[in-house]
Amino acid sequence: MPFARFLTEDIQSPWRIDCILLVLAFASAMVDTMTLPTIKVFVANNTGNLLLLGLGAAGLQKQYPELVFPDRAGCALAASWFGSYLTGQFINYFGKRRRFTIFTEFAFESLLIFISTILVYTKAVVLNTKTDFSIIFLLAWVFGSQGVITKTLGVPQIPAQVVTGAMADLWSDPKLLAPLRQNVPRNQRVAFIVVFFAGACVGGTVLLKVNAELVLLLTAILKLVVAGLFFLVPGVERPEKKFGDVEKGQVASVDKPPVVQQTA
Numbered sequence: 001m002p003f004a005r006f007l008t009e010d011i012q013s014p015w016r017i018d019c020i021l022l023v024l025a026f027a028s029a030m031v032d033t034m035t036l037p038t039i040k041v042f043v044a045n046n047t048g049n050l051l052l053l054g055l056g057a058a059g060l061q062k063q064y065p066e067l068v069f070p071d072r073a074g075c076a077l078a079a080s081w082f083g084s085y086l087t088g089q090f091i092n093y094f095g096k097r098r099r100f101t102i103f104t105e106f107a108f109e110s111l112l113i114f115i116s117t118i119l120v121y122t123k124a125v126v127l128n129t130k131t132d133f134s135i136i137f138l139l140a141w142v143f144g145s146q147g148v149i150t151k152t153l154g155v156p157q158i159p160a161q162v163v164t165g166a167m168a169d170l171w172s173d174p175k176l177l178a179p180l181r182q183n184v185p186r187n188q189r190v191a192f193i194v195v196f197f198a199g200a201c202v203g204g205t206v207l208l209k210v211n212a213e214l215v216l217l218l219t220a221i222l223k224l225v226v227a228g229l230f231f232l233v234p235g236v237e238r239p240e241k242k243f244g245d246v247e248k249g250q251v252a253s254v255d256k257p258p259v260v261q262q263t264a
Contacts (some may be wrong), residue, residue, distance in 0.1 A: 007100035009235030015156035016233050020226055021150060021158040022195045027222040028143060028161045029199030034207050034215040035139065038127045041072045043139035044146075046080055049073040075133055075138040083144030087177055097151040103230050105149050108143045110223035111219045117216040127212060144221075157188035163196050 010131045011017075028044040035043050055061070056070025065095045094101045096263060109262040119125040125132050142163060157166065170176070170189040180187065206215050 006235070007098075007103075008095075010095065010097040011099055011102065011230065011233045011235050012155075014102045014234065016229070017153050017155050018158060020229050020233075021155055021160050023226055023229075024146060024150065024160040025158060025192055025196045026101055026199035026211070026217045027226075029196045030203030030206075030215060031139065031143075031219045033203035034212050036213050037207070039072065039132050039136055039144075040069045040128070041065075041076045041136060042138075043080075043136065044057070044143040045075055045165070046077060046144075047162065049076045049080075053077065057222050058122055069140065069199055072133070072136060075136045079137040079140035080144030080147075081254065083141035084148050087145040087148045091149065091152065098236055099230060099233075102153075103227050105145060106223055106227035106230070108153055110220050110227060112138045112142050113216055113220035113223060115188075117213055117220055120212045120216060157185045158192045160192075180258050205241060 032042050032044045035041060036048075050073075052068060052073035053070050055064070055068045056073065059069060061068045067074065082162065090105070091098075091101050116135050119135065120127060125135050127135070147159075147161055150158075157169070159166065166189045170186060170193070171190075173183070173186050175183045176186060178186070202214050
């Protein structure tokens with residue numbers, strides 16, 4: 001198969017997608033565990049940012065100066081919406097499940113996190129100061145984009161970023177106690193919750209024992225690995241159009257012989 005056709009295939013959703021989404025869930029939890037104590041906002045989970053923005057709107061910033069940072073929450077929300085918009089338009093135009101579209105998106109997200117890592121490592125940006133708004137913007141952009149792309153992958157049980165819905169769906173599942181192989185959605189939700197918690201533990205431990213730069217570096221590497229994994233996912237090969245083929249719903253045109261005008 002030509003490489004160009006391979007890149008333009010639409011991917012399928014076998015078990016490999018589950019595993020890829022779990023890697024993204026691990027990365028999302030890891031980076032949020034780092035950003036919350038260091039830059040005072042979430043970058044992957046915007047529910048918390050909306051609440052922080054609400055606390056600021058209610059005038060509680062002075063009363064809780066170590067907790068409420070509405071400007072930072074607003075920056076994270078705006079960047080997330082920006083990333084969601086750009087990614088949404090990108091995949092709407094080039095194809096939501098196209099292999100090269102998904103690869104390009106995750107590779108670009110990895111690049112943005114690598115840039116953030118370099119900025120923090122070189123002290124061009126110091127966390128928890130006015131200079132770290134660029135880091136907030138870049139990281140929130142990344143995970144706003146991720147939230148859009150993961151919804152197209154066909155595994156709603158693993159949203160990769162927001163765990164609340166998965167927990168509610170898990171405990172309300174009528175087949176919660178079914179045998180292991182008889183309830184795949186439940187298994188996916190359990191795996192997501194466990195992996196998300198593990199990512200939070202690893203992110204917190206790395207931040208405590210080493211530094212924030214290593215958390216960012218690991219997140220960037222995981223994003224790059226995810227981009228590469230989409231080369232292993234089977235695709236749906238679109239049949240080639242042959243000369244004379246007529247697409248469904250179209251009427252084949254019949255060439256009419258030229259009209260010859262007779263002269264007297």
